[in-house]
Amino acid sequence: MIRLLEPVNLLSPPDVVHLEISGQKWAISEYSELADAPAYTCISYAWGKEKIENPLCVEQPMSARVIRAIETAIGVSQSQEDWVKSIRFSHNGDSLKEAAGQTAAVNASPAFWVDALCVPAEDPARNVCLQSMGEIFSSAFQVLVVLGEQCSEAIRKTSQNGKLVSSDLSLLEKEDWVSRAWTYQEAVNSKRLYFAVEGDEDAIVSGHDFLNVIMAAIDAFKEANNLGKLDWEKQRPKLRSLERLLADYLISDFATRSAYQVMSVMDQRISERANDHFYAMIGSITTKAELVDGDEKLDPSEYFMRVCERKGDFSFLYGAAPRDKTAGRRWRPRQGRFPALLPDLITLGSIETGRKELTHLQLDNMYRLVPGAITSDGLKAARWFVEDKSDTSSSEDVATQVLKRLRILGFSGCGNYLEFEAGFFFPQSEPLKSNDTFVVVSHDIHWVTGGPGLLLRATNSNINDFCDVGAFIGRRPKSGDGIKLG
Numbered sequence: 001m002i003r004l005l006e007p008v009n010l011l012s013p014p015d016v017v018h019l020e021i022s023g024q025k026w027a028i029s030e031y032s033e034l035a036d037a038p039a040y041t042c043i044s045y046a047w048g049k050e051k052i053e054n055p056l057c058v059e060q061p062m063s064a065r066v067i068r069a070i071e072t073a074i075g076v077s078q079s080q081e082d083w084v085k086s087i088r089f090s091h092n093g094d095s096l097k098e099a100a101g102q103t104a105a106v107n108a109s110p111a112f113w114v115d116a117l118c119v120p121a122e123d124p125a126r127n128v129c130l131q132s133m134g135e136i137f138s139s140a141f142q143v144l145v146v147l148g149e150q151c152s153e154a155i156r157k158t159s160q161n162g163k164l165v166s167s168d169l170s171l172l173e174k175e176d177w178v179s180r181a182w183t184y185q186e187a188v189n190s191k192r193l194y195f196a197v198e199g200d201e202d203a204i205v206s207g208h209d210f211l212n213v214i215m216a217a218i219d220a221f222k223e224a225n226n227l228g229k230l231d232w233e234k235q236r237p238k239l240r241s242l243e244r245l246l247a248d249y250l251i252s253d254f255a256t257r258s259a260y261q262v263m264s265v266m267d268q269r270i271s272e273r274a275n276d277h278f279y280a281m282i283g284s285i286t287t288k289a290e291l292v293d294g295d296e297k298l299d300p301s302e303y304f305m306r307v308c309e310r311k312g313d314f315s316f317l318y319g320a321a322p323r324d325k326t327a328g329r330r331w332r333p334r335q336g337r338f339p340a341l342l343p344d345l346i347t348l349g350s351i352e353t354g355r356k357e358l359t360h361l362q363l364d365n366m367y368r369l370v371p372g373a374i375t376s377d378g379l380k381a382a383r384w385f386v387e388d389k390s391d392t393s394s395s396e397d398v399a400t401q402v403l404k405r406l407r408i409l410g411f412s413g414c415g416n417y418l419e420f421e422a423g424f425f426f427p428q429s430e431p432l433k434s435n436d437t438f439v440v441v442s443h444d445i446h447w448v449t450g451g452p453g454l455l456l457r458a459t460n461s462n463i464n465d466f467c468d469v470g471a472f473i474g475r476r477p478k479s480g481d482g483i484k485l486g
Helices: 066-077 080-086 095-107 125-131 133-139 149-160 166-173 181-188 207-224 229-235 237-251 259-266 276-285 300-311 376-385 395-408
Strands: 002-007 018-021 024-031 041-044 142-147 193-197 200-206 354-356 361-368 418-420 423-427 437-442 451-457 465-474 481-485
Touching: 018 066, 041 066, 041 181, 066 142, 066 193, 066 200, 080 095, 125 133, 125 276, 133 181, 133 276, 142 181, 149 166, 149 193, 149 200, 149 207, 166 207, 166 237, 181 237, 181 259, 181 276, 193 207, 200 207, 207 237, 229 237, 229 395, 237 259, 259 276, 276 300, 376 395, 376 423, 376 465, 395 423, 395 465, 423 451, 437 465, 451 481
Parallel strands: 041 142, 142 193
Antiparallel strands: 002 024, 018 024, 193 200, 354 361, 361 437, 361 481, 418 423, 423 465, 437 451, 451 465
């Protein structure tokens, strides 16, 4: 089922509960299937702190921004003039495609999905809706982001000359939309993304144009201020968060976005309710609500892991979380919030392939690190990670610099490391000193120099005991083999 906000018409019941927006009566329409619904526009915005009474459900307070966001969405999206003035619908100026694009955009505007009014108030319908957010946003004809008034200049400059300055970035950094959990999945799942500003019904820009202009401004700001990786990550964390969103929107979709990638992006984002953190992550990795036995009673974190397992993606295990104590499942995080190893580092790779068996987890494409002094290639990769351009730093000095950057990126591990020929491995807990332990690094999920890894203990069987997770920094493996862990 999907609920949409639509204008009251002659077919509406005479006693329908409604609200008046922009001089027109609007009410909620319900459709049993998405296929039955008309083309619609999703509205993405940040709630803010102020709450008011919900005119359609007095038991469920809503953000004071809801009505203003809807008014802005109606104004900009239903104006043919705005679409003509600001948005290109064809790359070669084809007039027929331009006209068709403008008409389709306007036609999708009489029906809106907005969370405060369209999410059911009561469970289990509310729970099912939250589990289906990825499907709701990916099925929308378009997603319209309504930013706060302080972003007006940034929107207008993008529309007029396609160039922003550092003061525009500072105002964007203060925009709540940049750091909210829900807004990430709302943006990256959109087929067509547009940006507008609350209270300004004359300016709209495409997401692709706006995000590219922001990225260009960020690059120019870094260059002008001579900011390296460490300084940028330390000084401008909210802009860094926006940079992550831009990268994910432009280069990946739900089918190629790993659970770990989403965990790392979402780690420092803010959610109104604790459960929303996982519901937003679920919507970021799938556009179909997965049918899981007892799903209406499952903790959202458990539901998230089961969805990942259905997809065959086990990258969620690369988190700093307590583990299950059941034999054969000691690798699996216990339900509850589990942070990523490196919350603020762009992650590549689409899936950590594996299979869950009754007695163990079979992971594919894992590379076993070779013990020994770090090689020149491994040291070169570690130096690149910290922008150390010298050739004289000792391996110990480089490892110290690596840990410094890991801390800036949100790594919460013990700080000690294990040295291997290919690089340094930083476990979450103090590493066990045993000849039976070894480290494997993911070949599928990785950073430019390294990737998440596991500390395991060999046993008399071919199923290894899970000991810990950690971050490997060094020369990435070129291939991997299967590994079993219990």
